[in-house]
Amino acid sequence: MSHAPFDDQLAPHSADRLTGLPLRESLERIAKQTLIDRQGVHGVVSLLAIRLEPSDGWSDVYRRRVLRWIAQALRGATRASDFVARIAEREFMVLLPGASNEQARSVAARVQLALSRYLDTRGQRLNARRVRATVVTAPADGETIDALFERIGGTTAENETASRSKAG
Numbered sequence: 001m002s003h004a005p006f007d008d009q010l011a012p013h014s015a016d017r018l019t020g021l022p023l024r025e026s027l028e029r030i031a032k033q034t035l036i037d038r039q040g041v042h043g044v045v046s047l048l049a050i051r052l053e054p055s056d057g058w059s060d061v062y063r064r065r066v067l068r069w070i071a072q073a074l075r076g077a078t079r080a081s082d083f084v085a086r087i088a089e090r091e092f093m094v095l096l097p098g099a100s101n102e103q104a105r106s107v108a109a110r111v112q113l114a115l116s117r118y119l120d121t122r123g124q125r126l127n128a129r130r131v132r133a134t135v136v137t138a139p140a141d142g143e144t145i146d147a148l149f150e151r152i153g154g155t156t157a158e159n160e161t162a163s164r165s166k167a168g
Contacts, residue, residue: 019071027085046104101137108133
């Protein structure tokens with residue numbers, strides 16, 4: 001799915017090599033402007049975070065394949081006006097302008113169901129701990145990207161630090 005409305009706001013080298021998605025910096029820049037624009041029309045903006053906790057038995061090749069698949073599933077489950085980005089090793093975010101919290105949760109549910117089916121066909125099981133979805137919505141959960149990230153719970157920084165400490 002094309003996300004053309006945002007293409008001119010991306011830096012030339014801001015795409016993730018594995019998934020082709022924009023990176024966190026692009027999401028933050030676009031989210032800031034979207035949240036400012038939201039205030040003028042008193043609309044809502046939701047932010048969906050999807051985090052993969054891979055199985056210990058997954059090879060690096062298989063993990064990368066699943067991450068690429070998640071990126072494709074997110075593109076397929078979102079509208080052209082939404083913005084999908086890979087913000088950390090195993091975390092994606094989707095900016096959903098004009099989408100309620102319930103609508104964003106519906107996107108998360110579709111992606112989780114599709115991922116469950118994808119893994120089932122490959123002999124893997126998906127449980128709730130493997131793919132975490134968190135949704136926050138402006139203005140109810142905050143007015144700025146920093147407030148929304150904080151409301152999500154600092155998932156990126158905290159989980160990446162925890163992952164590194166477990167691996168080391």
